[in-house]
Amino acid sequence: MSSGSGSLMWFRKGLRIHDNPALEYASKGSNFLYPVFVIDPHYMKPDPEAFSPGSSKAGLNRIQFLLESLRDLDLNLKRLGSRLLVLKGEPSEVLIRCLKEWDVKNLCFEYDTEPYYQALDVKVKSYATTAGIEIYSPVSHTLFNPADIIRKNGGKPPLSYQSFLKLAGEPSWASSPLSIALSSLPPVGNIGNCNISEVPTVKELGYEETQQDELSPFRGGETEALKRLRESIENKEWVAKFEKPKGDPSAFLKPATTVLSPYLKFGCLSSRYFYICLKDLYKNVKTHTVPPVSLAGQLLWRDFFYTVAFGTPSFDQMRGNKICKQIPWNDDDELLVAWREARTGFPWIDAIMTQLRKWGWMHHLARHSVACFLTRGDLFVHWEKGRDVFERLLIDSDWAINNGNWLWLSCSSFFYQYNRIYSPISFGKKYDPNGDYIRHFLPVLKGMPKEYIYEPWTAPLSIQNKAKCIIGRDYPKPVVAHDSASKDCRRRMAEAYALNQKMSGMVSAEDLRNLRRKLEEDQEPQVENKRQRKLIG
DNA sequence: GACTTGTTGACGGT
DNA sequence: ACCGTCAACAAGTC
Known part of the structure; x- marks a missing residue:
């Protein structure tokens, strides 16, 4: 490392002081340190078209969590005699502009395996290399x-x-031993003409205060x-x-x-x-x-x-993903939206989806329950659709882990016992027979007796009246009948697996179309989705 | 043979 | 009445 000049610490993930090898390296032997975070408008700017408050990529809860984490990072940097320099724009462009503007000899950032960062790093590294800037990018995530x-x-x-x-x-x-504490950091160097701001609030990003009725109870930051x-x-x-x-x-x-x-x-x-x-x-x-x-x-x-x-190339999709089973998922947006908007009529499922929307977090097994329900368990909707919803709404959504778990739960990879289906009725009941969780997240069912709270459509009308919750008016009827829907899903999975085996995994788009047609033809009228929805809902 | 975590119902213990 | 354990269910891939 050349001394007597500046280092730029580029924060992406790794929003911490403790055990941060890139930050430690950047601070050693440099007269100046530029701690930078670039706000990518694509990730942060309000998108009125999105199905929930937030940007096109992230729900408001995760944006809020990130901003809190940045504010905390800024405070911790200030305690060490530095501060966070917040810039806005396309990250690689902004960063390259900084490198041109400032006296930087070292560029330090935590290595990241995600495709988004891999692509970003190629651009930034290529500029830094030609400009003679040393790069230090350790694995520490x-x-x-x-x-x-x-x-x-x-x-x-x-x-x-x-x-x-x-x-x-x-x-x-x-x-x-890990390097847990830093005692001080070099001062920030001359920032020239770069447009530096403080960490913005959600309001400054353009979000209305009333856009979400209940924000996540979890606060961000180191x-x-x-x-x-x-x-x-x-x-x-x-x-x-x-x-x-x-x-x-x-x-x-x-x-x-x-x-x-x-x-x-x-x-x-x-x-x-x-x-x-x-x-x-x-x-x-x-x-x-x-x-x-x-x-x-x-x-x-x-x-x-x-x-x-x-x-794994194409890890986040079915097509072109070598470890992913090719399955003729249906393309039913109506079912997807019912699931996403907590309107399936299964209180256990809808309570979990409500917790997701309000808190941006739910228990691991709750995630299993709703993921199984959407895909191979009941609705047979494509796991990529569910993945998108989780990716947006979870405050902890992590590209590798989220996609991996959707592959798992949909029996597309890692796990293949598609007969093991979580019951949307009894799975929750064994933990919470009284239905307190449902009552909290779905107050409309507050008055429903515990005998019926997991299957309110079975409650006699007198009970529904007493509970002030008429099924079909105050709370939806179930979008499918679990017994027949799950049985049908098993049948489809068995056929799809047989096809994958026959073709040794080389299933073409046309093969899938043919199988989808065959499955629809074989379908018995009473389990046919659209007709059933008309009968029930 | 190994592999993260299904459901239902029977049985025995507390 | 409430618990943990177990078999049966019907059975997958690597």
């Missing part, structure tokens, strides 16, 4: 470098968690992340006994998991620091759970999906 794991596996990503674990082993950095982490690992017994599939998806006053995912997504919390804290705790207890169910196992799941996503 995940526990492992996905490229290392793929190399170890002979060029292909592992497709099961266990094989991933075997390849991964212990992370190389786990034996030496400070909040570390506080949440401390609170989670304070309870050693809880951490030691943590088993993911045993959590209660209906717990909302005190969620059954840590809710650290949004902080990991934006890098407000270092997954490596989290991992070290857990290892430390495990050393000091008699027994503890192990991957895949343990809390450390959850971090490894994250790395697993990052690795597969990085090593």
Whole structure:
């Protein structure tokens, strides 16, 4: 590194001071440091056409979470004698302009495996290289470098968690201490003619205050992340006994998991620091759970999906994705919208979708429930459509993990037992027989007795009257009958799997069209979707 | 044979 | 009455 000149620290994810190798490198031996975040209008500007308040890419909750994270980062930088320089525009253009304008010898940013950043990095790196600017871009978002794991596996990503674990082993950095604290940072250099602003508020971005009736209860930022982490690992017994599939998806006053995912997504919390804290705790207890169910196992799941996503072309779509089963999903926008707008008539499903819209977060198993319902369980709608809704509305939506889980739940990849279908009625009931979760997120069903709250359409009219909730007027009738719909989904999955096997995965668009036609022809009238909707709704 | 977490109903223990 | 455990259901890919 050349000294006596400036470094530019480009923040994208990794919105933190602790365990931030790029920031540490940028601050060492430089007289000046330019900590930059570029607001991409594409990601932040209000889009009135979108189906929920927010931009064309992100719902308002995640935009809010990001802004809070940036404000916190700015405060933490100020404590160290620096500040965050916020710029607006297409990120690579803005950054290249900064590099031209300022006296920068080092450009530092956290390496990112997502296609969006890969494409951005190509542009920025190519300019920096020709301008003689040194680039430092370390892997610090995940526990492992996905490229290392793929190399170890002979060029292909592992497709099961266990094989991933075997390849991964212990992370190389786990034996030496991480750099957790910085004592000071070099001052910001001359910013010349660049248009620098403070971190904007949602209002300054053009959002009306009344656009959303209930905002997420989770506040963004590194400070909040570390506080949440401390609170989670304070309870050693809880951490030691943590088993993911045993959590209660209906717990909302005190969620059954840590809710650290949004902080990991934006890098407000270092997954490596989290991992070290857990290892430390495990050393000091008699027994503890192990991957895949343990809390450390959850971090490894994250790395697993990052690795597969990085090593799989067209990971985020069905067509052209080698690990994805080709399935003739239906193109029914009416069913998709009912699901998205929490109008399926299944209170468990609609409550989860309402929590998603209001909080931008729901329990892992709740996500399973609604994802299964939309795709292979009941509605047979394309997983890409559901993925888009989650990607927009979740505050923790992460490209690799979100797509990976949709592939999983739709039985398109990783998991293939399509007979195992979550019941939209009984799955929630076993955790929350009283229906408190439903009553909270769907107040219209508040008065429905617990005997009927998971299937309100079965309540006698006198009960509906007493509950002040007439099904079909105050709350919708179910969009499908679960028994027949799930049976039909199984049939379609079996046919699709048979086709994939017959063609050894090389299913063409025409093959799929033919199968879709065949499935429609074979359909018995009483389970035919459109007619059924007319009968029921 | 290994693979993250379905549903229902029976059974036995508390 | 409420819990955990288990088999049956019907069965997938790598």
